Amino acid sequence: MEEAKQISRMASRLVRGVARTMTTVAAVKTPRLTRAGRYISTSLLVSGGVALYASHQGSVAAAQKAPTTIDTSKFMAPPITELSVLEGKPNDMRTKMELMIMRIQSEFCRALEGEEGAGCKFTVDRWRRHNPSEGGGVTCVLQDGKTFEKAGVNITVMTAPLSKELQASMRARGKKLPEDKKFSFFAAGISSVIHPRNPHVPTIHFNYRYFEMQDEDGNNKHWWFGGGTDLTPYYLDEGDVKLFHGVLKSACDRHQPDYYSRFKKWCDDYFFVKFRGERRGVGGIFFDDLEDTDPEKMFGFVTDCADAVIPSYLPLVKKHKNDAVSEEERRWQLLRRGRYVEFNLVYDRGTKFGFATPNARIESILMSLPLHARWEYMHQPAPGTPEYKITEVLKNPKDWV
């Protein structure tokens, strides 16, 4: 009993601290960008293996084992799901996923800000869907920085009806959905694309997501995880690509010996621009519809992958962000960014899912597009040039580790 009171006091103190931090976070966002109205000033804290819950009334506290140490004061904005809901289901995969993606968002944004000039920070845009009960997201964008030309890190947590179009596409992917039922889905995911200024720093993309689907009667339930991290260099530095793949492989190897090779191939196959006959970049890992293992194990795997983003990418940023750049190299970077746009608009499954979702928040989906792109008719790099070298790798993917 005494222990519970102590925990309650700790929670109150922490919540007050968080409320103060949230005010600071709120000050970062520009008024024009904010759609969500006022931030919730209470939050969920999971600390030191013990979860502390403060209700809206600030009077109820409960203690419980939690798998990781999370301090929400460092989140870019308060979580999307109402606190009372998260408090009521601390072990629910929805709660765990939402807290994980918010932690990753914050850690990645802060790491990138560390590579920028002083005062260049992410703009935090916390938004709700048209129908606020369907959830929303937190989109963090840094534009026109010294190191990053456009960096977007978005989390989404939403529950919405599954449109007929999406239902058909789910069936095409092998999900067994009876024709006579209406379905709704829950999705929680983090998605990020970083377009650096220097052509010698590659673009990175990652996306980790958890889906649930069920019919209107709560039957025909499905759940799965998906995600991946992939690299798009403009110039080939083999050491960079090996480091990047090596870190991803380590994350995979901690879970299943065949994960890396399976998901590396999946990535090469997925990021393929058929009409160009080339891949978007040098790959990484990609997987979808993962549902054949214990969800807790899958969550552990996805968490490890998300935690591998910073060590796989930040060394490349630090190494190249001040490299000398010629006009020709900049032009090549912009041409390749045009190709990036082509993949994202024509093939990307997440973008298409967004286009097919009624009232989707297009700005958050297309945050992945570069600030600048270029298309020249019949541009072909001459054999032997560094520009040619990278296109050869895009046409014929290699094993890097």
Next chain:
Amino acid sequence: MEEAKQISRMASRLVRGVARTMTTVAAVKTPRLTRAGRYISTSLLVSGGVALYASHQGSVAAAQKAPTTIDTSKFMAPPITELSVLEGKPNDMRTKMELMIMRIQSEFCRALEGEEGAGCKFTVDRWRRHNPSEGGGVTCVLQDGKTFEKAGVNITVMTAPLSKELQASMRARGKKLPEDKKFSFFAAGISSVIHPRNPHVPTIHFNYRYFEMQDEDGNNKHWWFGGGTDLTPYYLDEGDVKLFHGVLKSACDRHQPDYYSRFKKWCDDYFFVKFRGERRGVGGIFFDDLEDTDPEKMFGFVTDCADAVIPSYLPLVKKHKNDAVSEEERRWQLLRRGRYVEFNLVYDRGTKFGFATPNARIESILMSLPLHARWEYMHQPAPGTPEYKITEVLKNPKDWV
């Protein structure tokens, strides 16, 4: 008999002249861009209502009524179809369409060159499909000019098997194609997108095409015309838009009193970016699957529409090409060009048809993309600004004439 000899002599003289001109045309193209090998040095001449045909042997001449005056010496390159085939079928719609689009291509390219600085000319790229018997095209591109940032005018004449994917999409459009038959198609069309440098000069797109389709036994024949011309201004000059629509309306009114209003609405509906809730531009005319009238009448209509391109657009180029431009206006132009890319890659039927055609010539299809485009997160023009004014028109199409 004497008359036939005279005609034969005239034809020989004209062909020699054409052969000389063709050598000059061939000199324009850069070696890197040429895929078609050597140009054919004979050509088909239709002059003064009398068609003069010179065979490969230069010995056969025939006289026949022809609907228009065409001098191939002014074409950007020799026609795609072999001369003997064209010679054999002067009244075939395939022949007439090929000659019409080649004439329009040349006239439009020369008119645009007239607005450029001295020496700034179109590069002429005559190409064949992977399987040369399937035809090819002539792609004319002018990049990085003083007036035009990227101008592409492409003609294609091809015969190819209809892929299963395209067969399904044809059925979805209402074409009755038996499931157990293999189909091939013939297509002849001109397609052009002009992206000027000055943000006060609108972008124009036009495309006129003729399709034929039949099964492997030569049965189940279908034919139709499609096309349209539409304008995408970055800033709204109502006089420009009225002139543009007025010229298109005149062309339509010469054929059917309801054509303009039907095709104007079709255009507004077609160039709609659903996920943005806005149209690509201020419209124009658009139609497809036109097959309900006599083909000769349809051809006359399509020809009139294609002939309306220069008078609908050149006055706007002349009027604005030297307008003063601020950095802010240039930035807005690039943002809107990003939207243009979105429409073309996500929705455009011609682009999708190209993506779905095996061994399609992607560079000619994506010639429509601008040299530069820009995407900013959450860019919203402030109410009352000229940038805001144009977006209002894109959201709520108006009647202009």
